[in-house]
Structures are given as C-alpha cells and as structure tokens.
Amino acid sequence: MPHVVTQACCGDASCVYACPVNCIHPTPEEPGFGTSEMLYIDPATCVDCGACVSACPVGAIVPGHRLPDEQARFADINAAHFEPAGADAARFPVDPSRRLPLAPIDHPRRLAADSPLSVGIVGSGPSAMYAADELLRHPQVSVTVYERLDRPFGLARFGVAPDHLATRSVMRLFDDIAGHPRCDIRLGVAVGTDVTLDEVRNRHQAVIWAGGAPTDRRLDLENATAPGVLSATALVGWYNGHPDHTDLDVDLSSSRAVVIGNGNVALDVARILTADPESLADTTLAPRALTALRSSAIEEVVVLGRRGPAHAAFTVPELVGLVDTGVNLVVDTADLASAAELVIDDVTTRTKLDLLAEVAGRPPADGPRIRLAFHRAPAAIRVDNDGRATGLAVDHTRVGASGTVESTGISETIETSLVLTSIGYRGVAVPGLPFDDTRGVIPHDAGRVVDHDTPVPGVYVTGWIKRGPSGFIGTNKTDSAETVGSLLADYEAGRLPAARPARRRVLSRLG
Ligand SMILES: Cc1cc2nc3c(=O)[nH]c(=O)nc-3n(C[C@H](O)[C@H](O)[C@H](O)COP(=O)(O)OP(=O)(O)OC[C@H]3O[C@@H](n4cnc5c(N)ncnc54)[C@H](O)[C@@H]3O)c2cc1C
Numbered sequence: 001m002p003h004v005v006t007q008a009c010c011g012d013a014s015c016v017y018a019c020p021v022n023c024i025h026p027t028p029e030e031p032g033f034g035t036s037e038m039l040y041i042d043p044a045t046c047v048d049c050g051a052c053v054s055a056c057p058v059g060a061i062v063p064g065h066r067l068p069d070e071q072a073r074f075a076d077i078n079a080a081h082f083e084p085a086g087a088d089a090a091r092f093p094v095d096p097s098r099r100l101p102l103a104p105i106d107h108p109r110r111l112a113a114d115s116p117l118s119v120g121i122v123g124s125g126p127s128a129m130y131a132a133d134e135l136l137r138h139p140q141v142s143v144t145v146y147e148r149l150d151r152p153f154g155l156a157r158f159g160v161a162p163d164h165l166a167t168r169s170v171m172r173l174f175d176d177i178a179g180h181p182r183c184d185i186r187l188g189v190a191v192g193t194d195v196t197l198d199e200v201r202n203r204h205q206a207v208i209w210a211g212g213a214p215t216d217r218r219l220d221l222e223n224a225t226a227p228g229v230l231s232a233t234a235l236v237g238w239y240n241g242h243p244d245h246t247d248l249d250v251d252l253s254s255s256r257a258v259v260i261g262n263g264n265v266a267l268d269v270a271r272i273l274t275a276d277p278e279s280l281a282d283t284t285l286a287p288r289a290l291t292a293l294r295s296s297a298i299e300e301v302v303v304l305g306r307r308g309p310a311h312a313a314f315t316v317p318e319l320v321g322l323v324d325t326g327v328n329l330v331v332d333t334a335d336l337a338s339a340a341e342l343v344i345d346d347v348t349t350r351t352k353l354d355l356l357a358e359v360a361g362r363p364p365a366d367g368p369r370i371r372l373a374f375h376r377a378p379a380a381i382r383v384d385n386d387g388r389a390t391g392l393a394v395d396h397t398r399v400g401a402s403g404t405v406e407s408t409g410i411s412e413t414i415e416t417s418l419v420l421t422s423i424g425y426r427g428v429a430v431p432g433l434p435f436d437d438t439r440g441v442i443p444h445d446a447g448r449v450v451d452h453d454t455p456v457p458g459v460y461v462t463g464w465i466k467r468g469p470s471g472f473i474g475t476n477k478t479d480s481a482e483t484v485g486s487l488l489a490d491y492e493a494g495r496l497p498a499a500r501p502a503r504r505r506v507l508s509r510l511g
C-alpha cells in the first residue's frame with residue numbers, strides 16, 4: 001500500500017527531495033505550493049520505498065497499511081489531490097511527466113567567494129533556524145542567533161499546541177541546527193533592549209531579522225478590553241508556558257467560551273479548552289494551565305466564523321484532527337445552507353464541506369463540545385455593572401457578491417464570561433528599520449530590507465515579519481531560502497558592509 005502524508009505535515013518539502021520517484025506534490029517549484037494546506041503522495045506512483053519517512057521532521061508520513069483509524073481519511077485526501085477537477089485542474093495541473101521517476105534534486109551550490117562571512121540572526125523561531133541551516137551549508141559562513149527568551153524556537157515551542165507532539169518534534173531538527181559547530185545561539189538577548197540593532201550590525205557583515213509577529217490583531221469592538229476578553233495570543237502563550245503570559249488571569253468558571261475567528265489557532269484553543277485534562281497531563285501543557293483546566297466549568301466552546309463554511313480559515317488536516325479523534329464536534333445544518341448555493345470546484349473546500357456535513361448529521365453526544373458556528377460577526381461585548389464580559393452580541397451575516405460580509409439584520413447575544421479573539425497575529429515595528437504599518441511587516445525585496453525602495457545594506461528579513469502571519473512551520477523554509485539566496489548573492493558581489501570590531505561593552509553583553 002502506498003505511503004500517506006497525514007495531519008502533522010508542516011509543508012517543509014524535505015520529503016520531496018528524498019523521494020526517488022517524484023511522487024510527492026506540490027513541490028516548491030510547482031504552482032500551488034505556497035497555498036497548499038499540506039503535501040500529498042501520489043498513490044499511483046509511490047513505490048513504498050520509505051525514504052520519505054526518515055526525511056520528514058515531524059513523522060507525518062505513514063505506510064498505508066499502518067495508518068491509525070484517526071488518520072485513515074488521509075489516504076483518500078492524498079489520492080484526491082491527484083484527480084483534480086474544476087479550478088483545481090488549473091491550480092494543480094496533472095503534468096504527465098510528474099508520473100515519471102524524475103526526482104527533484106536539492107543541489108547546494110558552491111559560493112563564488114571564500115572570505116569568512118559572519119551572519120547575525122535575530123530570533124530563533126522556525127524562520128531563523130531554517131535560515132541558519134541554509135547558511136551553514138557553506139563552510140565559510142558562521143551564524144550567531146540572538147533570542148530574547150530563555151528557551152529557543154519561537155512558536156514551534158510557544159505556539160504549536162501541547163497535544164500536537166508530532167509537530168512539536170520539529171524542535172529536534174532545530175536542536176541539531178543550533179548544535180552545528182559554526183552556530184552560536186545566545187538566549188536571553190533581546191535585540192533593541194539588551195543590545196541595539198546597530199551593535200549587532202557592527203558585529204556581523206549581515207543581519208537577518210526573524211523576530212516573528214509577536215502580537216495579535218486587535219478587534220475594534222465595544223468593550224473589547226473588558227475583563228473576560230482575552231486574545232488567543234495570550235491564551236496560547238499561557239497554556240504553552242510562554243514567560244510573558246504565565247500569570248494570565250483566565251476565568252474558566254463560565255459554562256461557555258466563545259472564540260472569535262475560525263483559523264487553526266481557534267481550533268487549537270477550542271480543543272485544549274474542551275479536552276479531558278487528564279488526556280493533556282502527558283503533553284507539554286504548562287503545569288499551571290493543567291491545574292486550571294482540571295477545575296474548568298467549560299462545557300461548550302463556540303468557534304465563530306464571520307463568513308460561511310466554504311470560507312472557513314481552518315485547514316482540512318486540522319478539521320480531520322477534530323472529526324476523527326472522538327472530539328464532540330457540533331455543526332448546525334442550517335449554517336451549511338449557504339455552501340449549497342456555491343459552485344465549489346476545488347478539492348480542498350469540497351473535502352472541508354463534506355466533513356462539516358458529516359458532522360452535522362451526527363447524533364448529539366455527551367460531554368464538553370466544540371460548536372463550529374458560521375455567518376456570525378461579532379458586534380459588541382456585553383458587560384455587567386462591574387464592566388466584566390457577560391456575553392457577545394453577534395450579527396448574522398451573508399457573503400455579498402463581491403465577497404464582503406453583510407449583516408442580514410438578525411442579531412443575537414451569546415452568553416459567556418470568556419471571549420477569546422483569534423483573528424490573526426501582527427508584527428510590530430523594529431526601531432531602526434522601516435515598517436509597513438498597514439500590513440504589520442518589514443518591507444523587503446526578495447528578503448533584502450528596503451526603505452522606500454532603497455536596500456538597507458546588510459539587513460535582511462524572513463518569516464512572519466517578512467510575509468505576514470500565515471503559513472505553516474515548513475513554509476518558513478522556502479521563505480528563508482529566498483532571503484539567504486539574496487544575502488549570499490550580495491556577499492558574492494561584494495555588496496555587504498564589513499563587520500566592525502565590537503566595542504568592549506558590547507562584547508561583554510553579547511558574551
Ligand atoms: C498558536 C499557533 C500554533 C501554530 N501551530 C502550528 C502547527 O501546529 N503546525 C505548523 O506547521 N505551524 C503552526 N503554526 C505556524 C508556525 O508556528 C509559524 O509559521 C512560525 O512559527 C513562524 O516562524 P517565525 O520564525 O517567523 O516566528 P516565531 O516562531 O514567532 O519566532 C520569532 C522568534 O523571535 C524572537 N524575537 C522576537 N523579537 C526579538 C528580539 N528583539 N530579539 C531577540 N529575539 C526576538 C521571539 O522570541 C521568537 O522566538 C502555529 C502558529 C501559531 C500562532
């Protein structure tokens with residue numbers, strides 16, 4: 001039986017270069033790679049050699065005959081990718097040549113310069129570690145990683161859900177990169193606070209800013225800052241033991257919590273709040289959060305999408321992770337009606353809608369539940385006399401012809417004393433660097449930081465602060481490869497500024 005890519009796939013494409021018969025797609029060179037929710041194995045050409053299994057950093061590839069029940073659906077999901085119809089036929093055209101054994105090969109190229117090159121990387125999240133890995137392929141390059149926290153790897157540690165242990169195992173790969181003899185990692189050094197960016201620039205010929213998007217998008221809503229309203233950023237940090245959020249006051253005394261937004265972060269939060277706490281005891285959940293969850297009164301988490309099911313931001317692999325793992329998931333058939341009016345011809349959306357329809361047809365079950373609600377836009381937070389949240393007023397919506405969210409004129413109030421906003425993350429400005437305040441990113445040209453179209457010499461950017469807060473862990477690999485490609489081209493062309501000897505004061509702080 002052919003091998004199958006399953007839920008934990010983070011899209012880094014390592015398997016693509018390991019497969020001798022080129023049956024894993026889309027490859028980074030193919031259309032659709034940047035928007036694909038995962039990679040897929042073509043069952044018609046897989047020869048079951050198993051080479052991809054050891055290449056995968058998160059254990060996402062399983063031989064078909066060993067698929068556990070909760071992942072069984074992925075065999076069909078992989079196969080469906082190779083039978084595209086409608087819009088997918090254009091997005092993922094079936095190129096007959098890809099059924100031939102012409103395996104893509106990842107050739108590290110030899111640089112045309114050999115003087116030592118020292119690069120500083122700010123941040124130690126996935127984008128930073130992939131950039132370091134790409135640079136360290138070249139013997140003349142040494143890398144210093146500066147991380148403000150006392151533990152490395154950014155959202156791979158403090159974002160990925162504690163029960164997603166396979167995904168979290170990507171940190172083993174990052175550990176290997178950090179342990180490279182030409183990689184030096186400095187923890188507890190916040191660039192901009194403990195040392196200035198200029199001091200780091202003086203120390204290295206090039207600096208890559210990989211600081212991520214550390215804050216959340218704010219909801220412009222009446223009473224949005226009332227006690228009882230929290231951001232998913234803070235809650236995720238709290239249950240993952242992020243030092244900035246350890247003391248968060250999370251009120252779990254209400255029988256219902258409401259999550260605004262229905263991306264993958266919203267699903268993570270809903271799953272953790274409704275899970276049996278004992279099932280989380282052997283995960284990486286922060287001990288303080290485990291204690292709080294053990295006395296939680298939450299019976300229902302409502303996940304609100306302002307648009308319909310066809311526009312839900314969560315991905316199919318994460319939805320399968322709820323549908324097939326015994327989670328008590330509830331969907332109202334009425335909420336799916338809008339999708340029936342649409343012509344859906346991409347396989348991913350079709351799969352999502354089929355899964356939701358299957359859930360809507362299930363009989364009610366006992367125990368804490370997650371309700372996926374659609375066509376509900378937040379309108380106001382209701383508060384009591386003390387100003388604490390008591391409910392969320394929502395407007396029922398329809399999606400207009402131009403894709404805009406319109407109110408139907410019907411509204412309701414959902415009672416709750418815990419409202420979580422999960423409407424996306426946001427980058428913050430870095431002193432000394434240009435910033436696009438509308439998008440919350442550092443402007444760049446192929447990873448070179450640019451100020452009004454002029455490159456800032458020797459300064460580069462990668463990850464969420466470069467492209468915005470979207471994509472999986474592995475998405476940062478191709479992103480960082482682009483940035484490192486620009487940096488190395490500048491090094492070869494002699495365009496990098498020379499490193500200046502650091503002053504004694506700086507040296508002592510940087511170690
Ligand atoms: C809640 C959540 C769950 C996720 N789960 C998954 C998942 O299951 N699977 C998946 O594939 N993807 C997941 N993702 C997406 C994935 O985590 C991101 O694509 C990825 O982490 C982005 O990497 P980054 O390096 O740009 O940023 P980050 O991971 O945020 O790393 C940035 C790092 O820079 C450090 N830093 C910031 N400023 C400074 C400074 N001034 N000086 C020094 N250091 C600094 C930060 O402390 C941090 O360590 C998730 C994202 C979130 C938010």
Ligand SMILES: NC(=O)c1ccc[n+]([C@@H]2O[C@H](COP(=O)([O-])OP(=O)(O)OC[C@H]3O[C@@H](n4cnc5c(N)ncnc54)[C@H](OP(=O)(O)O)[C@@H]3O)[C@@H](O)[C@H]2O)c1
Pocket residue numbers: 219260261262263264265266268305306307311312313314315318377378422423424425469470471472
């Ligand atoms: N397991 C995983 O692989 C995993 C886990 C977590 C995160 N991630 C990735 O990390 C990235 C960030 O995830 P995310 O969940 O934070 O963001 P996201 O996928 O961008 O979802 C944001 C959600 O917020 C909604 N929203 C935005 N503004 C709103 C408003 N004003 N009012 C109401 N709703 C609003 C969006 O609705 P609209 O669509 O209508 O705008 C959308 O439902 C994603 O790429 C995600 O896939 C991956």
Ligand code: SF4
Pocket residue numbers: 003018019020021022023024041045046047048049050051052053
């Ligand atoms: S098992 Fe072998 S042939 Fe099949 S996808 Fe993996 S590497 Fe390719």
Ligand code: SF4
Pocket residue numbers: 005008009010011012013014015016039055056057058059060061474
């Ligand atoms: S995580 Fe990477 S190596 Fe594993 S299946 Fe996905 S793309 Fe392939």
